[in-house]
Amino acid sequence: MLVNSVEKAAPLPVAVIGAGYWGPNLVRNIAMNPSTSLSWVCDVDLARAERLASTYAGARAIDDVWAVLGDVDVEALAIATPPSTHAELAIAALQAGKHVLIEKPLASSIEDAEKMVAEAEANDRVLMCDHTYCYTPAVQYMRDVVHRGELGELQFIDSVRINLGIVQRDVDVVWDLAPHDLSVLDVVLPPGVGVRSVSATGADPIRSGQTCVAYLSMELDGGAIAHVHVNWLSPTKVRTMILGGSRRTLRWDDLDPTQRISIYDRGVEVSLDAEPNSPSTRQIAYRIGDMVAPALREREALSGVLDEFVASIREHRAPLTDARSGLRVLRLLDAARTSIANGGCAIPIEGWCTT
Numbered sequence: 001m002l003v004n005s006v007e008k009a010a011p012l013p014v015a016v017i018g019a020g021y022w023g024p025n026l027v028r029n030i031a032m033n034p035s036t037s038l039s040w041v042c043d044v045d046l047a048r049a050e051r052l053a054s055t056y057a058g059a060r061a062i063d064d065v066w067a068v069l070g071d072v073d074v075e076a077l078a079i080a081t082p083p084s085t086h087a088e089l090a091i092a093a094l095q096a097g098k099h100v101l102i103e104k105p106l107a108s109s110i111e112d113a114e115k116m117v118a119e120a121e122a123n124d125r126v127l128m129c130d131h132t133y134c135y136t137p138a139v140q141y142m143r144d145v146v147h148r149g150e151l152g153e154l155q156f157i158d159s160v161r162i163n164l165g166i167v168q169r170d171v172d173v174v175w176d177l178a179p180h181d182l183s184v185l186d187v188v189l190p191p192g193v194g195v196r197s198v199s200a201t202g203a204d205p206i207r208s209g210q211t212c213v214a215y216l217s218m219e220l221d222g223g224a225i226a227h228v229h230v231n232w233l234s235p236t237k238v239r240t241m242i243l244g245g246s247r248r249t250l251r252w253d254d255l256d257p258t259q260r261i262s263i264y265d266r267g268v269e270v271s272l273d274a275e276p277n278s279p280s281t282r283q284i285a286y287r288i289g290d291m292v293a294p295a296l297r298e299r300e301a302l303s304g305v306l307d308e309f310v311a312s313i314r315e316h317r318a319p320l321t322d323a324r325s326g327l328r329v330l331r332l333l334d335a336a337r338t339s340i341a342n343g344g345c346a347i348p349i350e351g352w353c354t355t
């Protein structure tokens with residue numbers, strides 16, 4: 001019987017850096033996953049690290065990241081600290097020979113992200129970005145459907161991620177929430193379809209000092225348009241993405257566990273008669289077909305993140321959401337920031353294409 005590389009190897013010892021809001025989710029999954037073992041929980045706030053580590057047998061708490069980097073038994077770090085600290089911590093870890101799973105966004109500037117990509121390549125280590133949603137069964141299904149061409153030619157993408165969110169100190173709503181939508185775009189867009197430009201508008205109606213509501217529009221290769229709405233001020237929570245194609249339209253609703261994905265065989269078609277350039281000769285036809293809701297297994301996305309992290313290390317390959325994918329997401333975030341600061345003008349993106 002074939003045993004895959006993740007199952008047969010000893011568990012990968014991982015230290016978690018950052019025990020705030022998201023760190024505990026990493027800690028729990030690392031402790032539970034048979035292919036990983038939890039070695040350290042590290043936070044500059046030692047009491048916080050101790051509280052978290054004390055709930056898992058064998059995990060030790062520490063407030064000194066440099067001591068963790070010096071521990072030869074630690075093979076990998078999972079970093080869940082604020083984005084402004086990502087570059088320094090990840091580069092130090094890569095130089096110490098550790099593999100790194102880093103939270104989104106990869107870094108807080110493109111310059112830092114490029115240094116991180118270079119450092120991972122120079123040290124031959126895996127640097128993976130925790131683009132969590134890319135590992136949900138729904139997004140993996142969406143990726144397969146789009147890559148097999150079942151939707152036809154992509155015409156539009158509409159993503160909404162709104163709720164009453166925590167107003168962050170070091171990032172605005174675009175850098176906090178849009179990495180999720182943009183990373184999904186990054187893995188779902190078919191090879192060869194890239195983003196050509198980003199225009200964005202944002203507002204801070206509560207005068208918090210951060211953009212709290214934002215709308216991003218992206219022009220895609222082939223004439224399609226992608227739109228992302230992110231908002232910290234909405235009392236209703238919405239998590240939907242619609243992918244409209246020339247043959248079918250797919251709707252992902254992450255808050256509906258009974259029907260996360262719906263595929264509609266419905267759409268609008270334009271047919272042309274003998275004089276194609278005359279508007280009066282265009283025929284608009286509405287196609288009304290079935291809707292299919294595939295059965296998807298339920299699985300916590302972070303367990304898929306860890307499986308991919310370990311498999312990419314064992315198989316010596318890039319993970320699905322490698323640092324380059326993190327950098328592509330960052331280029332869109334950076335363009336959105338520039339656009340918002342300049343009244344919503346379109347910012348061209350050179351050579352942005354998935355692989």
Ligand SMILES: NC(=O)c1ccc[n+]([C@@H]2O[C@H](COP(=O)([O-])OP(=O)(O)OC[C@H]3O[C@@H](n4cnc5c(N)ncnc54)[C@H](O)[C@@H]3O)[C@@H](O)[C@H]2O)c1
Nearest residue numbers: 018019020021022023043044045080081083103104105132
């Ligand atoms: N993947 C997801 O769905 C998801 C969800 C939420 C947050 N995040 C990401 O996780 C990261 C952390 O976010 P959070 O909401 O948990 O932040 P947080 O502020 O709640 O926690 C960060 C923790 O890091 C600690 N810390 C800061 N600098 C440190 C250092 N140099 N060494 C050790 N510890 C340090 C802080 O003391 C704090 O406990 C961010 O990048 C955020 O975008 C990802």
